[in-house]
Amino acid sequence: MKDRLLLLIESNTTGTGRRFAQRAVAAGIEPVLLSADPGRYPYAAEDGLRTVVVDTADPPALWPAVRELAADAEIAGVLSSSEYFVATAAEVAARLGLPGPSADAVRACRDKASQRRLLAGAGVPVPGFAEAGEVAEAVGAASRLGLPVVVKPVQGSGSVGVRLCASLGEVADHAGTLLAATANERGLTAPTRILVESYLTGREFSVEVVGHEAVAVVAKHVGPPPVFVETGHDLPAALPARQRDALTACAVAAVRALGLGWGAAHVELRLDGAAPRVIEVNPRPAGGMIPELVRHAHGIDLVTAQVRAAAGLPVSLERDRDAGASIRFLTADAAGTLGPAAAVEEALSRARAVPGVVDAALYRAPEAPVGPAEDFRGRLGHVITTGPSAAASARAAQEAAAVLARALRPSAEPSAVRSPARGDTASDRKETV
Numbered sequence: 001m002k003d004r005l006l007l008l009i010e011s012n013t014t015g016t017g018r019r020f021a022q023r024a025v026a027a028g029i030e031p032v033l034l035s036a037d038p039g040r041y042p043y044a045a046e047d048g049l050r051t052v053v054v055d056t057a058d059p060p061a062l063w064p065a066v067r068e069l070a071a072d073a074e075i076a077g078v079l080s081s082s083e084y085f086v087a088t089a090a091e092v093a094a095r096l097g098l099p100g101p102s103a104d105a106v107r108a109c110r111d112k113a114s115q116r117r118l119l120a121g122a123g124v125p126v127p128g129f130a131e132a133g134e135v136a137e138a139v140g141a142a143s144r145l146g147l148p149v150v151v152k153p154v155q156g157s158g159s160v161g162v163r164l165c166a167s168l169g170e171v172a173d174h175a176g177t178l179l180a181a182t183a184n185e186r187g188l189t190a191p192t193r194i195l196v197e198s199y200l201t202g203r204e205f206s207v208e209v210v211g212h213e214a215v216a217v218v219a220k221h222v223g224p225p226p227v228f229v230e231t232g233h234d235l236p237a238a239l240p241a242r243q244r245d246a247l248t249a250c251a252v253a254a255v256r257a258l259g260l261g262w263g264a265a266h267v268e269l270r271l272d273g274a275a276p277r278v279i280e281v282n283p284r285p286a287g288g289m290i291p292e293l294v295r296h297a298h299g300i301d302l303v304t305a306q307v308r309a310a311a312g313l314p315v316s317l318e319r320d321r322d323a324g325a326s327i328r329f330l331t332a333d334a335a336g337t338l339g340p341a342a343a344v345e346e347a348l349s350r351a352r353a354v355p356g357v358v359d360a361a362l363y364r365a366p367e368a369p370v371g372p373a374e375d376f377r378g379r380l381g382h383v384i385t386t387g388p389s390a391a392a393s394a395r396a397a398q399e400a401a402a403v404l405a406r407a408l409r410p411s412a413e414p415s416a417v418r419s420p421a422r423g424d425t426a427s428d429r430k431e432t433v
């Protein structure tokens with residue numbers, strides 16, 4: 001019998017990418033990573049993952065590589081955990097007659113301007129928005145929408161380039177910077193359009209959707225403006241049933257309006273008063289280790305579900321527990337370094353010893369320079385905790401994150417994970433449990 005392969009077209013870099021390959025192996029399918037630069041994913045070498053080096057940004061180059069793999073194996077499925085390659089994976093899957101989302105729907109969703117138009121057109125609430133291709137247009141849009149506004153690239157992930165602008169001068173500066181960029185953080189061609197949006201100050205949540213079913217509601221924490229760095233998540237979000245139902249209904253309506261509904265979608269929303277508005281829909285499972293939190297809190301494995309759906313295998317979304325799970329990311333408040341190896345090791349082992357901790361990690365080498373995060377790339381490590389409730393897991397995560405912060409050199413300001421008591425304002429707080 002021929003080997004069965006799951007083709008993984010590039011990967012995300014924040015943890016769950018590795019899980020896609022592991023879950024494929026668990027389903028009896030060999031994962032193969034197709035990547036222009038596999039060195040970007042250290043786990044690939046560590047796990048001995050079969051890898052094909054190919055220009056994944058160039059579909060005509062990708063197809064012969066896929067055909068070659070198909071010559072002596074059965075391609076069971078094609079996926080990407082990277083925001084930037086979900087449409088490519090959908091296209092390859094469709095060409096092979098394999099399951100996957102509509103590549104057109106994914107493409108429309110990934111362009112935040114077209115996503116906003118589709119959602120607004122279908123009556124799904126979104127912030128006020130305008131698309132701009134020039135600085136003057138962005139400034140005009142900001143005047144019309146009313147300051148402050150959020151200015152962001154039309155494509156992207158991890159909050160890269162997303163900025164709160166308090167004055168028209170800041171709008172002009174940031175719009176100018178974004179419009180001048182020719183490549184995104186992946187080195188891929190960046191569209192020369194941006195979005196200007198009304199700033200929603202309410203608490204932020206994500207709803208994890210599979211097909212048309214909401215399987216989890218996550219409360220999110222973000223660092224201080226003007227940037228938007230996700231610093232933590234708590235699951236399940238502590239909310240009155242009415243608000244939770246409003247969030248899940250809005251998220252599922254968004255998925256439907258975008259013509260998605262195959263596999264996982266990650267829907268971010270903010271409350272505007274009591275009513276939810278969609279910040280963004282990602283046509284893929286969440287990053288930021290959220291699938292791990294969902295697994296710990298509810299026993300539902302979103303990555304397994306995605307891998308099995310891609311391979312046409314039955315998927316279980318049965319919730320077998322109702323526990324709490326939290327993550328806090330380590331960030332630095334000021335420039336400094338990580339401590340020497342011994343200090344880093346000690347901080348890690350002490351963080352792991354905090355009751356409730358199931359995982360602690362640092363992403364940088366000892367003595368590496370650190371500085372305040374501008375986007376997800378500035379996060380330095382994380383702790384994941386579980387507990388009988390989200391309040392308990394959140395408390396444990398705060399404590400463990402403070403311990404992990406001891407890995408930072410004293411010259412760096414005490415860092416870390418901002419505790420809600422330490423100055424989170426209504427405007428920068430995504431949610432506290």
Ligand SMILES: Nc1ncnc2c1ncn2[C@@H]1O[C@H](COP(=O)(O)OP(=O)(O)OP(=O)(O)O)[C@@H](O)[C@H]1O
Pocket residue numbers: 127150152156157158159160162197198199200201204222228230268270279280
């Ligand atoms: N209109 C808005 N009002 C309030 N906050 C916003 C708005 N737009 C974006 N944000 C904040 O910025 C963050 C990142 O924005 P967005 O989701 O559009 O960018 P992204 O690069 O796709 O980020 P990510 O991959 O982290 O979701 C959001 O999670 C939210 O906290």
